[in-house]
Amino acid sequence: MYISTLRNYTDKEIIQLVSNPNTSEEGFNILVKNYQERIYWHIRRIVYSHDDANDIAQNTFVKIWQNIASFRSDSNLYTWIYRIATNETFDFLRKKKRYVFSAIGDYRDELKQNLEDDNIFNGSEIEKKLQKALLTLPDKQRIVFNMKYFDEMKYDEMSTILGTSVGALKASYHHAVKKIEKNLDED
Template structure:
């Protein structure tokens, strides 16, 4: 189903619930994995996905249609993810390194992450990046998004995103192979 068809169903009071169910089925898995790459933990990811779709439902009338439905949902998911990580740090008064260590421990114990050594090194290197840098790297590298698309989602200039991605790649290379 196209975004336009979904928007039409969501705009009609009679088909709104059905349209929302279709929207969730269409985007839930991609949103889950976007969030999961940032927060690592399955239960936290599930909770955030639920929060994302609750916000989508409550704000359907505010969707301006100046971007794709997916971009709008992705932006909500990105903001929820960053808010979750910030709250986690603030709640426990943790410096960024402690949060990275906690997420790294979850990564070691996760059955959903491949245990191949290089994959594990990459994931642990990603956890050492600042949240927004990790987000940009994930969107570009794993989700294969264009900088223009990431720019719409994050409301950041393409130049700043390219610089952030470049810095993330350099930091990852240093963490994986420090010599």
């Protein structure tokens, strides 16, 4: 904790710290401090509830901790962390779909209800409308929209994180913004 308060560390420096058994704990704490907020919001905008986002974020960082020693230093730490977080979020959604399907109905109904809960969502009416419009999109498209629109990520970064082609991402984002525009124009 002492080192992290002194200055900002680059990904390369963090990997070096984590790779050294004497500084691995400290290096990992710096990694968490650097990424926790971005990763938390990346997940939260997909699963809506703080508790779920917290669980997924914690699992993500535990997996990173367990495997950071074998991480190839020439790879991009940022895309690796995002890729694991995105995968963990997808796993969560897949499980949720299976459980909620039989009990209540579409899990999206549950997400829609969450938007009416003041403990989960306290944005403006237009922000709520945007989230409701996003819920009409397939999950993958929803993630693509969030990464491009809210995280302002580049297509090639998204392509590495999501393991899909830049062309597919552009097509998907284009479709998503068109649909959202239509939704926002209604009423």
